[in-house]
Amino acid sequence: MIMFNFAFNSFSEAILMESQNGQSHGIYVWSVLLIVFLCIFMTFFFYKNKIKKITKKFK
Amino acid sequence: MKPIRKKRLMSVLLILITSALGSYLIIKALDSNLDFFYTPSELTDQEIPNNKRIKVGGMVLEGSVLREKTKIEFVITDYKGSIEVVFDGVVPDLFKEGSGVVVLGYLNEKTLYAEEVLAKHDENYMPPSIDIGN
Amino acid sequence: MIKKFIHQFASPKTYMFQVNRAYPYIFYFSVIIYSLSVFWGLFLTPEDFVQGNSYRIIYLHVPASFISQSLYLAMAIASAVYLIWKVKLSVYLVRSIAPIGAITTFIALISGSIWGIPTWGTWWVWDARIVSTLILFIMYLGLISLHDSFNNFEKADKFLSILVIVGSVNIPIIKMSVEWWSTLHQPASITLSEKPAIDLVMLYPLFGSIIGFAGIVTCLVILSSKFQIFRREKNKSWVNDYV
Numbered sequence: 528m529i530m531f532n533f534a535f536n537s538f539s540e541a542i543l544m545e546s547q548n549g550q551s552h553g554i555y556v557w558s559v560l561l562i563v564f565l566c567i568f569m570t571f572f573f574y575k576n577k578i579k580k581i582t583k584k585f586k
Numbered sequence: 587m588k589p590i591r592k593k594r595l596m597s598v599l600l601i602l603i604t605s606a607l608g609s610y611l612i613i614k615a616l617d618s619n620l621d622f623f624y625t626p627s628e629l630t631d632q633e634i635p636n637n638k639r640i641k642v643g644g645m646v647l648e649g650s651v652l653r654e655k656t657k658i659e660f661v662i663t664d665y666k667g668s669i670e671v672v673f674d675g676v677v678p679d680l681f682k683e684g685s686g687v688v689v690l691g692y693l694n695e696k697t698l699y700a701e702e703v704l705a706k707h708d709e710n711y712m713p714p715s716i717d718i719g720n
Numbered sequence: 721m722i723k724k725f726i727h728q729f730a731s732p733k734t735y736m737f738q739v740n741r742a743y744p745y746i747f748y749f750s751v752i753i754y755s756l757s758v759f760w761g762l763f764l765t766p767e768d769f770v771q772g773n774s775y776r777i778i779y780l781h782v783p784a785s786f787i788s789q790s791l792y793l794a795m796a797i798a799s800a801v802y803l804i805w806k807v808k809l810s811v812y813l814v815r816s817i818a819p820i821g822a823i824t825t826f827i828a829l830i831s832g833s834i835w836g837i838p839t840w841g842t843w844w845v846w847d848a849r850i851v852s853t854l855i856l857f858i859m860y861l862g863l864i865s866l867h868d869s870f871n872n873f874e875k876a877d878k879f880l881s882i883l884v885i886v887g888s889v890n891i892p893i894i895k896m897s898v899e900w901w902s903t904l905h906q907p908a909s910i911t912l913s914e915k916p917a918i919d920l921v922m923l924y925p926l927f928g929s930i931i932g933f934a935g936i937v938t939c940l941v942i943l944s945s946k947f948q949i950f951r952r953e954k955n956k957s958w959v960n961d962y963v
Contacts, residue, residue, distance in 0.1 A: 532766070534765065534766060535763060546772025546773045552773040552776075553773070556776045556777055559834050560780060562831070563780045566827050571940065571943070574943035577947050578947050578950065585960055591805065598885060601882060602885055605885070605888075609890075609893070622845065623904075625902070643902060678839070678840065678841030681841075704841050704842055707771060707906055710770075711768050713766035713768070713769065
């Protein structure tokens with residue numbers, strides 16, 4: 528069993544993610560990845576900011 | 587545990603049991619309305635009025651797909667009953683003979699006139715090189 | 721001794737110090753595990769024999785939906801602890817988990833919708849799995865706005881924790897929806913009782929992404945709970961000393 532094997536031969540292939548049935552699935556995979564990362568990043572930013580604001584009031 | 591806490595624990599359990607019972611009754615009352623689709627054998631068992639919009643799910647029978655320009659005819663089966671489907675439009679990429687499908691449409695004279703065809707896939711994930719048999 | 725330990729940890733002050741110490745370890749560990757697993761899943765695994773490359777969304781979708789349900793269970797347990805033992809920290813945690821749960825459920829719904837386009841041929845259907853997940857999302861939002869609508873924290877806490885327990889019946893419904901009713905969503909690939917229906921090459925990065933995502937979400941809950949503790953305990957002297 529091969530555990531690690533690059534599924535794509537080039538960068539542009541990885542962007543397009545063309546499947547065996549000829550469809551390009553890259554747009555779906557990449558947009559989900561973007562949404563997930565944005566959500567996580569924005570939540571971190573949001574709470575860091577809120578904590579900063581509330582602790583400022585204490586001083 | 588102190589008696590007051592025991593009492594509170596009991597009320598928490600009571601809340602949980604009541605809400606579980608409540609939702610069980612609701613689900614029971616809704617019964618098969620929560621099902622997303624009928625199976626072909628259910629269709630033969632029950633009377634479903636013509637011209638009522640329904641969903642039927644099952645496997646596309648192997649060798650039953652007939653294509654004519656944009657028109658496509660096939661049979662869906664659950665290996666107990668089957669129904670003929672007529673559809674004019676684009677089927678999803680995963681639509682294949684022997685794979686799962688859910689069809690939205692009107693029943694007329696034992697034929698389903700489809701408005702929409704959705705592909706249903708199963709829980710198996712495998713690389714293409716491995717035989718589907720295992 | 722156990723009682724003393726629990727009492728100590730249940731004080732927001734001790735919680736804050738312990739959590740601050742653990743935070744960087746959890747954060748770096750989970751970010752590394754998550755990014756490596758997602759990279760592994762997205763580029764180093766073979767494509768699926770039916771779905772092709774679109775199946776790669778599994779590495780983002782499954783952790784989010786799994787964690788969204790786990791967070792609700794955590795909230796239900798914390799609510800019960802609050803109602804029985806009146807531990808303040810417990811209800812702070814309930815309130816801080818809710819928004820994080822809402823975000824993970826949102827991610828699960830959106831990623832599922834996008835996955836649905838190439839595989840099912842539609843981005844939304846009203847089947848039992850999707851509707852129960854949508855209810856979970858609405859419940860998270862409802863609980864937050866319910867808690868914030870009270871002027872009195874005491875009352876808000878009590879209502880919140882009771883409603884969380886009432887709503888917890890939705891979790892087994894989500895889990896079993898694909899078994900009890902016919903759905904467009906496929907049944908579970910990983911179950912406790914059976915051999916996974918996913919090839920091992922695809923399964924290992926999936927486990928990694930679940931663990932990594934759980935860690936990242938833990939960090940978010942920690943941040944959110946810190947904010948809640950500051951908000952609720954701002955008049956206590958230790959908070960001012962702490963800052």
